[in-house]
Amino acid sequence: MGALTPKGVTGFLASTGIALLVLGVALIIGCREHPHCEVPYDVVSGQSGIIEFTADACPQLRAPLKGNYGLYYKLNGYYQNHKDYRRSVDYNQLYGLVVTREADLSSCGSYLTDYHGKIYHPCGAVTRTVFTDRFTLYRDADLKEEIQLDESREAICNRSGVHWLFKNPKPQHQLQSHNKVNFWLKNPVYRRALNMDKTGVGEGVENSHFINWVEPASTSTFKKLYGIFDGGEGHFPLYVNIEVTHPIESVVRKSVVIEKASTLTSVGYTMGVCYVMLSLVILLMATMGAIHTFIKYIYKPLPMPSVTIKMCAYIAPVADDPVTKLQNLLQNTLYSFADITITLAPEKARQFREECAKIGVNIQESAGGNDPAGAETVEPNPSDQSKPAVPGSLEDRVTRLGMLNDHIQATVDDLPDLRVTKEQIVKEIELLHEECERAATELRTLYGEFDAAFQILRTQRNKDIT
Numbered sequence: 001m002g003a004l005t006p007k008g009v010t011g012f013l014a015s016t017g018i019a020l021l022v023l024g025v026a027l028i029i030g031c032r033e034h035p036h037c038e039v040p041y042d043v044v045s046g047q048s049g050i051i052e053f054t055a056d057a058c059p060q061l062r063a064p065l066k067g068n069y070g071l072y073y074k075l076n077g078y079y080q081n082h083k084d085y086r087r088s089v090d091y092n093q094l095y096g097l098v099v100t101r102e103a104d105l106s107s108c109g110s111y112l113t114d115y116h117g118k119i120y121h122p123c124g125a126v127t128r129t130v131f132t133d134r135f136t137l138y139r140d141a142d143l144k145e146e147i148q149l150d151e152s153r154e155a156i157c158n159r160s161g162v163h164w165l166f167k168n169p170k171p172q173h174q175l176q177s178h179n180k181v182n183f184w185l186k187n188p189v190y191r192r193a194l195n196m197d198k199t200g201v202g203e204g205v206e207n208s209h210f211i212n213w214v215e216p217a218s219t220s221t222f223k224k225l226y227g228i229f230d231g232g233e234g235h236f237p238l239y240v241n242i243e244v245t246h247p248i249e250s251v252v253r254k255s256v257v258i259e260k261a262s263t264l265t266s267v268g269y270t271m272g273v274c275y276v277m278l279s280l281v282i283l284l285m286a287t288m289g290a291i292h293t294f295i296k297y298i299y300k301p302l303p304m305p306s307v308t309i310k311m312c313a314y315i316a317p318v319a320d321d322p323v324t325k326l327q328n329l330l331q332n333t334l335y336s337f338a339d340i341t342i343t344l345a346p347e348k349a350r351q352f353r354e355e356c357a358k359i360g361v362n363i364q365e366s367a368g369g370n371d372p373a374g375a376e377t378v379e380p381n382p383s384d385q386s387k388p389a390v391p392g393s394l395e396d397r398v399t400r401l402g403m404l405n406d407h408i409q410a411t412v413d414d415l416p417d418l419r420v421t422k423e424q425i426v427k428e429i430e431l432l433h434e435e436c437e438r439a440a441t442e443l444r445t446l447y448g449e450f451d452a453a454f455q456i457l458r459t460q461r462n463k464d465i466t
Helices: 006-033 083-087 102-108 171-176 188-193 208-214 263-299 322-344 346-358 394-414 422-465
Strands: 036-041 048-053 068-076 134-138 221-230 238-243 253-260
Touching: 006 263, 036 048, 068 134, 134 221, 208 221, 238 253
Parallel strands: none
Antiparallel strands: 036 253, 048 238, 068 221, 068 253, 134 238
């Protein structure tokens, strides 16, 4: 299997990103076009209100209503996906652990204790802001024929969510810590708002509405399933009685949604958003790779043209002397320069031969074309003074190379002879050492004579003084 290339990786990323983008957009559009009806409400907190689902307001929902339908509440502008909000929760409490030390609940922030200093169970912004508006569905405007909603954990909660690990503390643990911990979900207000007394809905952190709220939303506009009901061949209008206890209507737009129940409605929109975000990241990587490849291609040096160079047939004589080898190397360089120049620029062959002839290098033209194989070296003619060459021209380059060769030829005899053996060098060093010994002996003799003369002079000076 061949190695991956930059172009191949870029193409793979681009195709994958486009496929995910198309799939994500298709899921989002499919969820939006799924049969549903949305009616907003702005009932003030602490009061009740009724909203009506009519055939005119719900053209996508065709009567009679067959099969199961979901009743959702939808919030527009509620940033449940904010990172600080999402972090404000302690999952140890949700898993059934009673925590009595505030230091162990640092993630809860300002939603940690009540006015009496008791620790909230559970604590944090996520749990303490649980949505508590209460919905009841009716077939008549007099609110006498109620449509039963299945609000059980199995019906409205994600079947693969982490909520299956949520557990209420054991009664004995709650009793032991009731002086330090506020089990606020046992408050009658929350029990009624979250329908804890209904069969299958659950109590405390095991309540289905509480669980749906705790599960994070991916965007600031989201809907959460409140209950499932059977259409029962019913017709419009339908009426929803709303008891508002969640005071966020001033900053958040609230709506009630009735939608045909299906797997697509529960996870399709979220998966579509995730696919789109992932595709954008992959396409960004593919774009960066394409830009890098393009820039590398632009600034990549052009390949050298394929040129066949015919090497000259001049071969220098064999030599053992390093200086002679250097001389022959320079001579070879001159002929190689001539051969390469004629090969690369045949139209300059005549000019090149003329310039070489002026410095004493005669390059013969072979019958097969421009071939310096028959070049001969003749002694340079000092009397032949050519006109000054233009710097950088072919004439100037040949002249410089010829001057270098002439200089080497003229000074080769003055260079030291490097063919001296090691024994000869050792013998010369021994002779120098003997000469140094003789010089040292002579210096000692001269020093003794100088010292004797100095003593005589000092004695004579002392006599003169006395």
